[in-house]
Amino acid sequence: MKKLATLFFLLFAMFISQAQVKEPVKWTSKIEKKSATEYILVFSATIENDWHMYSQFSDENGAIPLEVVFNNAKGNYTAVGKAAESKTEKAFNDVFGVTETFWSHNAQLKQTVKITNPANEVIQVELDYQVCKEVCIQGSNLFEFNTKSLAAKEVKNFSAVSVTTTKKDELTAVKADTAIQSSTTQVTEQPSTAQDTAKTATASATSKTEKSKPADEESTSPLKIFLLTLLAGIGVTFTPCVFPMIPMTVSFFIKQNASKSKGKFNALFYGICIIAIYVLLSVPFHVFEGLDKNIFADISTNVYLNIFFFLIFVTFAISFFGAFEITIPSSIANKADSASNLGGLIGVFFMALTLIIVSFSCTGPVLSFVFGTVLSSDGGAVLLTLGMFGFGLGLALPFMVFALFPSLMSGLPKSGGWLNTVKVVFGFIELALAFKFLSNADLVLQLHYLEREVFIAIWVAIFTALALYLFGKFLMPHDSPVPFLSVGRMLLGVIAFAFTVYLVPGLWGAPLKLLSGITPPLNYSESPLGFGGSANIAGATSNKLPDGAKVAVHGIIAFEDYDKGLAYAKQVNKPILLDFTGRACVNCRKMEEGVWVDPEVLAILKNDVVLISLYGDEQIELPENEQFISKFSGRKITTVGKKWSDFQLGRYNSNARPFYVLMGLDEKNLNEPVAYTPDIKEYLAWLQQGVENFK
Known part of the structure; x- marks a missing residue:
């Protein structure tokens, strides 16, 4: 393996490869004193050949316009109008049907600010812009100006690019010396803009595909x-x-x-x-x-x-x-x-x-x-x-x-x-789903590091953070301040918050049926019998379990060894329910938490049958003298899980999980075996038929 x-x-x-970052725009900055309370912030850009950066006055329905963001203006200073721009160029983009305004080679912005708090000496300004060639790059550069020393410096640059190549000549929408090749662009990281409508359709893109x-x-x-x-x-x-x-x-x-x-x-x-x-x-x-x-x-x-x-x-x-x-x-x-x-x-x-x-x-x-x-x-x-x-x-x-x-x-x-909001929402969902795979590994190894309570607590934290993000309580690197919540973003935030509230009772033993098979099973828990609870364990006297038995989900006695379970069944004269299952089997958990929990089904499992659960993914090594070569698959059987998988394949010609067999003490089937059966009535009828045939 x-x-x-x-x-x-x-x-x-x-x-997968390393991040590829280009910076076709190089910035310099300076600050000039205009009067006792007014200063001029100067931003100068050098743009590489064939690239175009879009003006703050460019039509917003085309390429994304430049935006000047004043990070610490509140109570300290105010901007006097829009930033003055150096000479720009214009060209019509027939893909978007708008005239775009842009710079080639060089650009300069001059922004006048008026100081309202003399004690404040630092002005922080962020420029969010788009520059395009065959690709579009979203730049976000942070500048810091000191009004006392008249010093200016660039603090951070968040430019990023995806490698997008298309048919340059054929996809260019405007063929002129000043043509903007935005028709060939692909946006990788969108900058902060007033548009911040989260698309709820992304939730479906990360819908859980069941096993x-x-x-x-x-x-x-x-x-x-x-x-x-x-x-x-x-x-x-x-x-x-x-x-x-x-x-x-x-x-x-x-x-x-x-x-x-x-x-x-x-x-x-x-x-x-x-x-x-x-x-x-x-x-x-x-x-x-x-x-x-x-x-x-x-x-x-x-x-x-x-x-x-x-x-x-x-x-x-x-x-x-x-x-x-x-x-x-x-x-x-x-x-x-x-x-x-x-x-x-x-x-x-x-x-x-x-x-x-x-x-x-x-x-x-x-x-x-x-x-x-x-x-x-x-x-x-x-x-x-x-x-x-x-x-x-x-x-x-x-x-x-x-x-x-x-x-x-x-x-x-x-x-x-x-679009950037969509990516961030994707990120939160990806992070939550990652822990499902880690949980699978923990369940197979039975390490008990990621038990049910820990798993649910992690999800509560992730979806709480998602709800706060959607409500605009914090920003990610490529986001800008959220002046208001769009309807779509607000609704998605409510859904994330409601889901978080639904998760919380799971910390105290609630079944969380919507997540059956995703969360670790109820008995893989710090409190397997429920928070502060106890279970009615059938067949156990004075809390003493039969030899080789364990307390399984819902307090059912279960054997994980075929021979010991068969011996006990003969002792108590009850039919056997063979449960071919897996530690990391989603549908096995769905059956246990959605079907076995039914009172009539649970009564039969506790009182009328002997449950033998054989885990096909159990990683415990067999003793050397018990290892063998399978006559069905030709593989060497070295673990307990492989032993039970080979047993299932050899006797029943099936490797399905879950797979249920009702058999008598002579090890012959009492009725036809079944696999995943989420319909409670159907599964109950199957159990009743087998028990009746045994009698």
Whole structure:
């Protein structure tokens, strides 16, 4: 499994590189005394060739205008009007349908301020701006001026860039000496603007994809996998890496061809290529599955992979918060873009590949979640392919729909500061989900470091912070002050706060059924019998358990050894319920917390059957003399979990989790075994039938 973990590490490491930061604008500053109470702040910029920085008076419906933010003005000084600007240029952008105002080569701003608090000597001013070439860079530079010494200095620079390469000549909307190539740009980090509308659609992009079991007894339907990944794909279109590309790319295809029908066909083919590329990423896993039928069951409980996914999610979360930018190396993007110049359908294919590469910083976290959840399930390669198809379709749909109906683009919201808010919300959700993978590793190893209370406390902290962020109580690196809350941001904040309130009772033993399978099980807790509570343990006299038994969820006696459980069943003359389960099995927890809790079901489990729970992911090493070579799989069985997985596969030809068998003392089935059965009445009827057949 170490080789397998290394293989998966390499597969994901291919997509991750160091942050790539460019600074095409260099700033200098100075302060001049105008009168006893007035000072002039001077900002001078040198702009690299072919780059354009947009004026504070540029149309906000095009590229993002420069903004001057006075950080410590309240009670200390006031700005006298808008900053005066050096000579600017203008050009019409037919993609956005506006005239944009910008600087080339050099720019200067002069801002007059009037001191209202003589005791204050420091003026802090932040310039938020956008500069574009084939890419757009969001700059946020902080300057500090001293009115006493007349000293000025630049304190911080938050410029960041994604490597975006497109067909420069063909996608340029305005072909003139002063043409602004904003039609080829992709916004990576949006600066602070008045627009701060959080898109609730991002919540669906990080919806939890439930684990499923294999083959003909799927516990999570393929339809659910498809719908959730489809929503995830649609959700990532509302990120800074993808959203600005939609009108630009669609306009390119439509304007490229004299025949509008051909342009629409190319745009549709572009979407199909996006889908095909994501589906192709799943092909290697079909090969892995062919080599080892149990590979996906091993993946679901592999400690190294779960820790790896935890680290990946934390890294992406920090990136989304604005600490750094994760991008694909520019050399890869440049090669794909060069290939797109071949023309024809091959060129369109490489344009789609270029989009996938350059948008990785936003799609990567969701894509890794799709991989992590489906691969760590028992769903197999088929469900992974279905999930990748759904994700690709969701991402491609906007490009295809707007190509067929271009008039709908007029209803698209303009790019703005709300895109950065979307990224930050993504970051909080990614951080919360990261702890699910860490919890899986802790459960498999039974370390009890991340017990239920600790896990829930972490989530309470994360979603409290998310609610406070949405309510504007603090800012992230690329945010600006929030003068007011938009309706969308306020509603999303209320949802985050309500979810936090829902979580809190879980610290004292509340079941939290909405999160069954995500939180650690109720008995994996500092207080397994509930806060200050006790359980009615059937079959135990004076709190003494039968030999080899443990107290399981809801106070049920359970054996984790087949032979000891069988011996006890013969002693008390009761039928046996074999529970093939896993420490990190989501649907197993859903059954325990959503079905077994039913009073009638629980009564049977406590009084009428002997429960034997066999954990297929138990990592305890078997003694040397008990290890063997499986006659079913040919693998060496070295752990308790592998022993029970091999036992299940050999006797019942199934590796599903959960998988339930009711059998008599002669070890013959009392009725047909069942897998994940979330319907309480159906499961109850199955239990009653087996018990009646035993009698």
